Amino acid sequence: MNIVPNRGAKISVKNGFRGTILEFLRNSLEKGCFDGILIPMRVPADDSYAWVLVRDKPFLDNANPIAPIVSVQGAKALTSLTRKGGGNFNVAAIMKPCDIRASIELSKLKQVNLEKITLISYDCPGTLEMSNYIENPEESEKIFGSLLDGDVWDDKFTKPICQICDNFSFPACDLHFALLGTENGSIYLIPGTEKGENILDDLGIEYSEDLSNWEKKVIELIKKKEKQKAEKFELVKPTVEGFDNLLKTFANCIGCHNCQSACPICYCRQCYFDSEVSKPNSDFILLRTSKRGGISFPLDRIMFHTGRMSHMSLSCVSCGVCTDACPVSIPVADIFSYVADKTQRTFEYKAGNSTEEPLPMREYRFDELLEIKELVKDADGQD
Ligand code: SF4
Numbered sequence: 001m002n003i004v005p006n007r008g009a010k011i012s013v014k015n016g017f018r019g020t021i022l023e024f025l026r027n028s029l030e031k032g033c034f035d036g037i038l039i040p041m042r043v044p045a046d047d048s049y050a051w052v053l054v055r056d057k058p059f060l061d062n063a064n065p066i067a068p069i070v071s072v073q074g075a076k077a078l079t080s081l082t083r084k085g086g087g088n089f090n091v092a093a094i095m096k097p098c099d100i101r102a103s104i105e106l107s108k109l110k111q112v113n114l115e116k117i118t119l120i121s122y123d124c125p126g127t128l129e130m131s132n133y134i135e136n137p138e139e140s141e142k143i144f145g146s147l148l149d150g151d152v153w154d155d156k157f158t159k160p161i162c163q164i165c166d167n168f169s170f171p172a173c174d175l176h177f178a179l180l181g182t183e184n185g186s187i188y189l190i191p192g193t194e195k196g197e198n199i200l201d202d203l204g205i206e207y208s209e210d211l212s213n214w215e216k217k218v219i220e221l222i223k224k225k226e227k228q229k230a231e232k233f234e235l236v237k238p239t240v241e242g243f244d245n246l247l248k249t250f251a252n253c254i255g256c257h258n259c260q261s262a263c264p265i266c267y268c269r270q271c272y273f274d275s276e277v278s279k280p281n282s283d284f285i286l287l288r289t290s291k292r293g294g295i296s297f298p299l300d301r302i303m304f305h306t307g308r309m310s311h312m313s314l315s316c317v318s319c320g321v322c323t324d325a326c327p328v329s330i331p332v333a334d335i336f337s338y339v340a341d342k343t344q345r346t347f348e349y350k351a352g353n354s355t356e357e358p359l360p361m362r363e364y365r366f367d368e369l370l371e372i373k374e375l376v377k378d379a380d381g382q383d
């Protein structure tokens, strides 16, 4: 959670959290604050969700700002919308905190342009596993509805990665709907930036409510999630650390690269691992085989996963879409989150936490050179 302003606007809940957020979006569209709204909408077959850019108010009747699943990561939708620049239209994107954090990472990597985008977020209760949802969408909607409306957000039905997510509230967004710990049928709307403040001003919404009760609830839940995360990572550690363990963990991998295609952070337009350059010829494969005695196909599975980790673990936002996308149920997100947690701690960086904080690999810091000099000196015994 970022540093929260002290005050927010109190909004009466009508037709549940989702109905209240939709009403706000309708008003802001009507009053011209935005030219369009990017929002999840149930697909016609009723068994999944798609991101839809809405310009006409009646279309919002079929939208669901708090969707129970992630079919496509929100940052991917924003990449498609803004990859050629910000354009002339003001668009509001209503997204989960991990969608927003991925969008911020991508904006630093020049893949998303946030100039004309207003990022609106909410306290996220987590999402359901895609495979479970597809089996019974109606039942899953009921489960998610009772989870969202419950007094305590019981995360036992949500994805494992959501159960350990301690970034479920107040990302670096322009406006945030505070759903936790509010009382008497109200929620809070909190501006996170000047852009957000201007929108509330344009809508004539005053934000003078004290947020301490909400903050207390969020901090309580963060503590619970941190504990769950530490326990989970103890279990993940032996499956990731060491080459043989990694080999066992990815033994079932069929090399489909779905995890990479679904990941918002894997943005390269031509991935080395999908290129012809990465494919060895038969003589080379046979040479490798003679050294090891045998070789399994598809080739280079571990190289693919470790390569991906080294490319993107500094920006991984633990959104979990890679696990959802894996056809052989490898817990890819648990593994990548574990590695990301370590990498990001090493660089004292938190992916998507702030638009200001530079990406560590893109920042030149002279003192890091001195650190390397000391390391080399220690190893060689000479300057
Ligand atoms: S590696 Fe997985 S969890 Fe991390 S950002 Fe990519 S899809 Fe999300």
Ligand code: SF4
Residues within 6 Å of the ligand: 252, 253, 254, 255, 256, 257, 258, 259, 260, 325, 326, 327, 328, 329, 330, 332
């Ligand atoms: S989605 Fe699963 S099977 Fe496909 S490459 Fe990724 S880990 Fe392997």
